[in-house]
Amino acid sequence: AQSVSQHNHHVILSEAASLELGCNYSYGGTVNLFWYVQYPGQHLQLLLKYFSGDPLVKGIKGFEAEFIKSKFSFNLRKPSVQWSDTAEYFCAVIRTGTASKLTFGTGTRLQVTL
Amino acid sequence: DTGVSQDPRHKITKRGQNVTFRCDPISEHNRLYWYRQTLGQGPEFLTYFQNEAQLEKSRLLSDRFSAERPKGSFSTLEIQRTEQGDSAMYLCASTPGGGGNQPQHFGDGTRLSIL
Numbered sequence: 564a565q566s567v568s569q570h571n572h573h574v575i576l577s578e579a580a581s582l583e584l585g586c587n588y589s590y591g592g593t594v595n596l597f598w599y600v601q602y603p604g605q606h607l608q609l610l611l612k613y614f615s616g617d618p619l620v621k622g623i624k625g626f627e628a629e630f631i632k633s634k635f636s637f638n639l640r641k642p643s644v645q646w647s648d649t650a651e652y653f654c655a656v657i658r659t660g661t662a663s664k665l666t667f668g669t670g671t672r673l674q675v676t677l
Numbered sequence: 678d679t680g681v682s683q684d685p686r687h688k689i690t691k692r693g694q695n696v697t698f699r700c701d702p703i704s705e706h707n708r709l710y711w712y713r714q715t716l717g718q719g720p721e722f723l724t725y726f727q728n729e730a731q732l733e734k735s736r737l738l739s740d741r742f743s744a745e746r747p748k749g750s751f752s753t754l755e756i757q758r759t760e761q762g763d764s765a766m767y768l769c770a771s772t773p774g775g776g777g778n779q780p781q782h783f784g785d786g787t788r789l790s791i792l
Contacts, residue, residue, distance in 0.1 A: 607783040667719030
């Protein structure tokens with residue numbers, strides 16, 4: 564069974580600081596990878612996804628993530644965070660080619676201060 | 678695209694009571710998923726449907742839980758004889774066909790509180 568680890572549970576940054584949130588997964592086969600964001604009081608929304616091809620994927624709102632297969636990692640980055648990025652971020656994995664469940668990490672709560 | 682709709686948004690009930698939640702997926706999405714999320718955790722998979730067929734159930738889904746999707750459109754999740762440990766946010770998601778390459782779209786969830 565696959566599992567996902569997010570190393571940072573709570574991150575506090577000042578506006579304009581750079582962000583990197585770690586995500587590692589455990590699974591021996593091929594996976595598709597996702598980052599979801601949950602803004603306060605809102606539903607989970609897709610930030611970006613990796614299926615195949617270029618391991619550097621760009622998502623909405625200036626976010627990007629890099630898939631490093633050898634490290635089983637899919638870290639999320641943003642060069643300059645904004646106060647509106649305050650939210651909870653979840654990394655998730657699904658086995659390639661299946662319609663089955665997403666396996667989520669425990670989430671990282673990002674707080675951006677002015 | 679009106680999004681995934683869940684009802685009710687909040688449910689407060691006494692221990693031992695039965696509760697039922699409803700999920701309306703995005704129109705023409707034939708896959709529907711239920712997840713449970715507790716405080717400080719990511720969503721955990723409960724079950725999923727392709728059209729009206731329930732194709733996978735998690736071990737988290739005890740005998741007290743039952744889910745249906747009778748006409749392949751909306752789905753219901755029922756919890757019988759609720760327990761304190763059932764307190765959580767219950768999330769529904771849907772995708773069109775196409776295997777795991779389709780991102781899941783989530784609803785706002787139903788927050789269940791057991792007194």
